Amino acid sequence: MANTILIGMQWGDEGKGKIIDVLTARADIVVRSQGGNNAGHTVIYRGVKYVLHLIPSGILRRGKICVIGNGVVIDPVALVGEIDGLRKLGVKIDKNLLVSDCAHLVLPYHRILDEQRELRRGRIGTTKRGIGPAYGDKAARTGLRMSDLTQPIVFSKKLQAKVIENNRILQALGARPISFREVNETYLAAGKKLRSFVTNTVVYLHRAIERDKEILFEGAQGTFLDIDHGTYPYVTSSNTTAGGACTGTGVPPHRMDRVVGVMKAYSTRVGEGALPTEDDELTQTLHNLGREFGATTGRKRRCGWFDAVATRYARMINGIDEIAITNLDGLDHVDPIRVCVAYRLNGKPVDVPPCDASQLANCEPIYKQVRGWNTPTHSARKFSQLPPAARKYVRYISELTGAKLSMVSVGPARGEIIVL
Ligand code: GDP
Ligand code: IMO
Ligand code: MG
Numbered sequence: 001m002a003n004t005i006l007i008g009m010q011w012g013d014e015g016k017g018k019i020i021d022v023l024t025a026r027a028d029i030v031v032r033s034q035g036g037n038n039a040g041h042t043v044i045y046r047g048v049k050y051v052l053h054l055i056p057s058g059i060l061r062r063g064k065i066c067v068i069g070n071g072v073v074i075d076p077v078a079l080v081g082e083i084d085g086l087r088k089l090g091v092k093i094d095k096n097l098l099v100s101d102c103a104h105l106v107l108p109y110h111r112i113l114d115e116q117r118e119l120r121r122g123r124i125g126t127t128k129r130g131i132g133p134a135y136g137d138k139a140a141r142t143g144l145r146m147s148d149l150t151q152p153i154v155f156s157k158k159l160q161a162k163v164i165e166n167n168r169i170l171q172a173l174g175a176r177p178i179s180f181r182e183v184n185e186t187y188l189a190a191g192k193k194l195r196s197f198v199t200n201t202v203v204y205l206h207r208a209i210e211r212d213k214e215i216l217f218e219g220a221q222g223t224f225l226d227i228d229h230g231t232y233p234y235v236t237s238s239n240t241t242a243g244g245a246c247t248g249t250g251v252p253p254h255r256m257d258r259v260v261g262v263m264k265a266y267s268t269r270v271g272e273g274a275l276p277t278e279d280d281e282l283t284q285t286l287h288n289l290g291r292e293f294g295a296t297t298g299r300k301r302r303c304g305w306f307d308a309v310a311t312r313y314a315r316m317i318n319g320i321d322e323i324a325i326t327n328l329d330g331l332d333h334v335d336p337i338r339v340c341v342a343y344r345l346n347g348k349p350v351d352v353p354p355c356d357a358s359q360l361a362n363c364e365p366i367y368k369q370v371r372g373w374n375t376p377t378h379s380a381r382k383f384s385q386l387p388p389a390a391r392k393y394v395r396y397i398s399e400l401t402g403a404k405l406s407m408v409s410v411g412p413a414r415g416e417i418i419v420l
Pocket of ligand 2 (some may be wrong): 052128129235
């Protein structure tokens with residue numbers, strides 16, 4: 001039995017979907033524990049591109065069970081749309097998907113509130129999927145859950161009260177009020193389609209563990225978007241770090257066997273907030289290659305050099321045992337390559353990211369420069385097939401991060417991977 005937590009070690013979009021797809025070959029069950037359809041996990045298989053938002057990335061492999069845990073916030077209409085879209089692509093979805101009855105719902109007023117807040121100064125640059133307001137209601141203990149949605153009378157009653165409350169807020173913000181009747185109808189219709197998937201996933205997972213099944217916990221977003229440990233307030237509203245896998249599924253810490261961290265060979269971020277190693281030239285180079293456009297919103301990702309201050313901290317918070325480095329091929333023709341080994345703040349070296357957003361924004365990276373390899377790496381399938389300078393680079397950034405290197409990804413497709 002080996003239960004594995006997979007975590008993004010940077011600002012999201014590290015290539016988690018790709019690595020989950022590789023690791024799912026050995027797992028029995030893949031579970032999402034936090035976030036919602038703000039996530040966009042890309043898997044490319046047999047030339048077809050799948051972008052998963054709420055459904056775990058294990059769904060593309062037959063015989064695997066996918067679970068959406070209690071910690072996820074679910075937009076039921078979006079989930080039905082995702083299921084229908086995948087079915088059209090030939091993906092089988094019936095008894096292989098389970099949805100927690102305790103997962104909270106994202107409702108239209110959450111999305112509108114998210115959009116309204118984004119119009120103001122101090123915007124976060126959210127995905128506008130209503131994630132923050134939905135988790136806000138959960139913490140305020142006024143949220144609606146999947147279990148409500150499967151009981152139409154209960155749902156309608158609770159929804160009516162919430163629509164009255166939220167319409168007052170929307171009006172005060174100058175936004176159009178929403179119609180209880182419309183939302184009620186749309187959501188109950190979605191609820192009907194989802195009903196057969198809804199169950200107590202905590203009990204399901206515990207029974208699976210008793211039967212020695214292997215579980216893969218698919219992190220969404222990344223360490224520096226964590227509500228507690230990220231670059232607050234420019235974060236998402238859930239615990240994206242390893243602890244979130246326990247609270248978001250009801251599986252206790254002593255049942256977790258290893259934590260795999262995914263990091264890009266460079267850094268990217270989408271939305272507002274500091275990215276200490278941001279570099280306009282590198283951003284342009286990667287965009288010119290058609291890379292680093294958001295999988296959920298299509299926004300251009302900001303790009304920067306590899307930041308070892310960040311990944312070291314991520315290794316510590318998450319207890320990363322092994323690292324998967326992705327997008328090594330993005331640096332194939334970049335020479336020289338810079339690596340941030342520390343920050344300088346007010347003239348003094350700093351080796352952990354400060355918690356305060358303005359201090360982080362004032363951190364200047366201290367770089368070490370290394371040689372590029374100026375050779376395509378796509379076709380390498382063994383570590384020894386990588387150019388010497390590329391081998392040196394991945395070893396260097398793994399050592400700076402402080403965990404064992406276990407995988408190097410050299411392209412988006414399933415087979416474009418080196419397993420060490
Ligand atoms: P996730 O949110 O962490 O799953 O990452 P995204 O799917 O949002 O973004 C990662 C992007 O990089 C996607 O377009 C992937 O197809 C792509 N990708 C993943 N690994 C590699 C790699 O090693 N090389 C290349 N070229 N693309 C990769
Ligand atoms: P995956 O799982 C990258 C970012 C948004 C914004 C902040 C808050 O694909 O790695 P939210 O909509 O969650 O309230 O937005 O978090 N963000 C992500 N960035 N990858 C993601 O998911 C993200 N999910 C949210 O851009 O900065
Ligand atoms: Mg993504």
